[in-house]
Amino acid sequence: MNLAHIDIQRVIVHEVIKPSQSAERPPIFSTTLVALDAPGKTLVAKRLVDTVSTGSGSVDVDVDDDSQGSTFDNTTRMMDQTDAVFIEISTTLAKALADAQTAGSIKSGVALFVQGECRVDGNQARFMAIIKADADQALVRRATAEGIDLSFVGETFLGAAQRLIKIAFFFERIAPEKERERRIPAEFNIKVFDHLMQAPGGDAAVYFYDTFLGCRISQDAARKTKNFYDIAREFIQSMEIPPEEKLEKYADLGSYMRNNQRTINPKTFAADHLSDDERDPFINLCRNQRLSSAFTKDTSLVKSRLTQLKMRFSSSVTISAPQEKWRESIKVMGTVDGWTTIMILGEIEG
Amino acid sequence: MNEHELQQEFERRRPALHALGDMVVQFVLTELASELKPPMTVGKFLQIPPKPRVKEMDSFLEKVLRKEKKDPFNEINDLVGVRFVVLLLEDIDRIGAIVKRGSWHWQKDRDFESERLSNPDYFAYQSDHFVIRTTKEGVFNDTTIPVDLTCEIQIRTILQHAYAEMAHSSDYKPSVILPDDDQRRIKRALAKGSALIETTDEVFREIKKRLHDYGKSVEALLQRSSELYDLITGQSSRPDTPLSAMIVETYRDLLTTITPDDIDVWVKSIPTLGDDLEAKRRESVFFRDAIVVLLGVLISRHESIVPTRWPIDASYLEQVYTLLGIAGADYF
Numbered sequence: 001m002n003l004a005h006i007d008i009q010r011v012i013v014h015e016v017i018k019p020s021q022s023a024e025r026p027p028i029f030s031t032t033l034v035a036l037d038a039p040g041k042t043l044v045a046k047r048l049v050d051t052v053s054t055g056s057g058s059v060d061v062d063v064d065d066d067s068q069g070s071t072f073d074n075t076t077r078m079m080d081q082t083d084a085v086f087i088e089i090s091t092t093l094a095k096a097l098a099d100a101q102t103a104g105s106i107k108s109g110v111a112l113f114v115q116g117e118c119r120v121d122g123n124q125a126r127f128m129a130i131i132k133a134d135a136d137q138a139l140v141r142r143a144t145a146e147g148i149d150l151s152f153v154g155e156t157f158l159g160a161a162q163r164l165i166k167i168a169f170f171f172e173r174i175a176p177e178k179e180r181e182r183r184i185p186a187e188f189n190i191k192v193f194d195h196l197m198q199a200p201g202g203d204a205a206v207y208f209y210d211t212f213l214g215c216r217i218s219q220d221a222a223r224k225t226k227n228f229y230d231i232a233r234e235f236i237q238s239m240e241i242p243p244e245e246k247l248e249k250y251a252d253l254g255s256y257m258r259n260n261q262r263t264i265n266p267k268t269f270a271a272d273h274l275s276d277d278e279r280d281p282f283i284n285l286c287r288n289q290r291l292s293s294a295f296t297k298d299t300s301l302v303k304s305r306l307t308q309l310k311m312r313f314s315s316s317v318t319i320s321a322p323q324e325k326w327r328e329s330i331k332v333m334g335t336v337d338g339w340t341t342i343m344i345l346g347e348i349e350g
Numbered sequence: 351m352n353e354h355e356l357q358q359e360f361e362r363r364r365p366a367l368h369a370l371g372d373m374v375v376q377f378v379l380t381e382l383a384s385e386l387k388p389p390m391t392v393g394k395f396l397q398i399p400p401k402p403r404v405k406e407m408d409s410f411l412e413k414v415l416r417k418e419k420k421d422p423f424n425e426i427n428d429l430v431g432v433r434f435v436v437l438l439l440e441d442i443d444r445i446g447a448i449v450k451r452g453s454w455h456w457q458k459d460r461d462f463e464s465e466r467l468s469n470p471d472y473f474a475y476q477s478d479h480f481v482i483r484t485t486k487e488g489v490f491n492d493t494t495i496p497v498d499l500t501c502e503i504q505i506r507t508i509l510q511h512a513y514a515e516m517a518h519s520s521d522y523k524p525s526v527i528l529p530d531d532d533q534r535r536i537k538r539a540l541a542k543g544s545a546l547i548e549t550t551d552e553v554f555r556e557i558k559k560r561l562h563d564y565g566k567s568v569e570a571l572l573q574r575s576s577e578l579y580d581l582i583t584g585q586s587s588r589p590d591t592p593l594s595a596m597i598v599e600t601y602r603d604l605l606t607t608i609t610p611d612d613i614d615v616w617v618k619s620i621p622t623l624g625d626d627l628e629a630k631r632r633e634s635v636f637f638r639d640a641i642v643v644l645l646g647v648l649i650s651r652h653e654s655i656v657p658t659r660w661p662i663d664a665s666y667l668e669q670v671y672t673l674l675g676i677a678g679a680d681y682f
Binding site for chain 2 (some may be wrong): 002003004005042045046049050051052053054055056057119122160162267270271276279280283284293
């Protein structure tokens with residue numbers, strides 16, 4: 001999904017603190033909109049592009065709970081409200097977010113509610129973004145008469161570190177013909193970005209997309225995973241490299257499919273397993289097949305194809321090995337006079 | 351005329367022959383200088399500085415004797431000669447064209463042409479020999495040049511020159527009769543040499559042509575980018591900037607696969623590009639440069655390679671990624 005031409009219209013920020021802290025003092029809820037200056041808007045727009053647009057690690061989610069008062073209901077409703085109601089609903093959502101945040105490594109931070117318009121795959125659309133941003137620490141540079149002075153800042157937000165933000169991005173696919181109280185999930189596309197989804201073994205903070213957003217990871221993950229696998233196989237097949245190198249690439253693909261990362265991102269696969277020349281053609285190929293950013297990995301449709309990799313010889317001899325062990329266990333030394341020399345890790349057992 | 355008289359007459363003509371040779375050189379150099387476009391200069395175009403050479407006295411006398419010339423001063427055309435040595439075959443025609451527009455009568459050297467036709471194997475082709483003949487009396491460098499004085503002009507590439515010098519120093523003349531076997535061998539060797547020179551000349555011509563074509567195609571890309579930029583923003587872009595030259599240089603190899611029409615297609619696929627650029631151009635001179643359009647096409651095809659070579663401050667490229675809606679955080 002390509003996101004461009006982002007025009008930010010309304011922003012409000014509330015504090016989100018750990019439930020344990022809220023016993024000590026109540027969180028700060030803003031009562032006015034943030035007057036973000038132009039560079040500030042540019043920065044927020046850049047963060048949205050980097051986390052949600054083409055090539056990003058965001059994933060599609062489906063709405064589970066669209067009942068009255070649900071996060072879906074509140075978020076989509078606030079788009080058409082006056083500033084006062086916008087502020088009121090955002091406060092409710094900030095509280096809900098804080099309440100949902102009961103497990104995992106929980107940090108204090110802020111929740112930004114951003115309304116605006118953008119172009120989604122070339123079509124103008126309205127959007128609402130909820131950004132949970134955790135505080136970072138930094139040093140600020142100041143020029144003094146003696147040179148440069150650094151001073152500590154305890155709370156900075158929306159820096160380049162993606163691990164400090166979670167985003168729910170709602171964009172309006174279909175505008176209702178006339179204003180009505182409740183919106184339906186089919187009128188929106190929702191993307192969630194959470195760096196934990198990309199991390200090995202990481203589990204996207206369930207509290208965020210499930211408890212708070214009332215969503216679940218999109219059901220077409222299995223189909224997308226299969227698509228990706230087929231595209232990658234075909235891409236490797238078309239490469240002009242010797243058969244033994246192709247097998248190694250297939251093995252890399254197999255390992256990538258079977259590793260413990262929760263998402264698949266064509267860009268990550270390209271960066272880790274393809275050479276400079278192959279990278280962009282592969283990314284572009286995936287993009288043309290509508291795999292433009294990350295998606296949840298679900299190997300159920302390809303599982304049976306991810307076990308063994310086979311090397312066949314013209315003499316009809318076959319050698320097979322588990323894909324993830326291929327690179328470390330089989331070395332092709334070359335072919336002379338119709339005989340291929342292969343080194344295999346391990347001893348003959350039977 | 352006996353030999354003594356010939357000698358005297360030759361000496362009498364010597365200053366005029368010198369003056370004619372100098373006049374030819376000056377004419378060609380002046381014309382060439384006005385034709386060449388920088389960075390090409392006459393000094394670079396001509397591989398060896400041309401210097402007129404008046405024939406050696408003995409060589410003249412010997413030729414009269416050998417060829418039984420009755421009117422040697424009119425029949426021998428190379429009493430003075432000038433040689434122009436250029437780099438490539440196509441450069442030969444350029445000098446030839448200049449020679450043809452001098453205020454004298456010109457013709458191709460018949461002796462050379464016939465020699466070439468009878469021995470095509472080892473006379474490097476396309477080397478040109480002209481004979482020019484004055485059509486009226488004139489004065490050059492305070493010396494009177496009479497009518498009907500001739501000067502031979504040779505034009506060769508530097509490779510032909512090298513071949514001719516080598517063939518010449520081998521002392522071989524086609525007229526010399528040798529035992530068949532040796533004759534064949536020498537002819538064959540000379541033919542090989544000639545073919546090699548010809549091939550090398552062609553290879554260099556091909557290289558030059560390709561570079562030229564590439565230059566043209568890049569020019570066309572920049573041209574189209576600039577037209578489209580002006581069209582979609584309603585503002586004029588900065589033309590031919592050193593910045594665009596720098597970026598083109600950086601991505602030279604990737605640009606070869608892009609055509610001007612590809613830029614059209616790409617620009618049409620992003621309807622808001624004009625508005626976005628219009629807003630950005632107030633912020634930085636970078637966005638007033640039409641190269642951003644071409645850069646956009648490059649990024650759409652090579653998003654992971656482009657940042658690895660980016661030649662200036664990365665923040666400009668980051669802004670382009672954001673503008674195009676491509677998540678670039680991993681690349682910067």
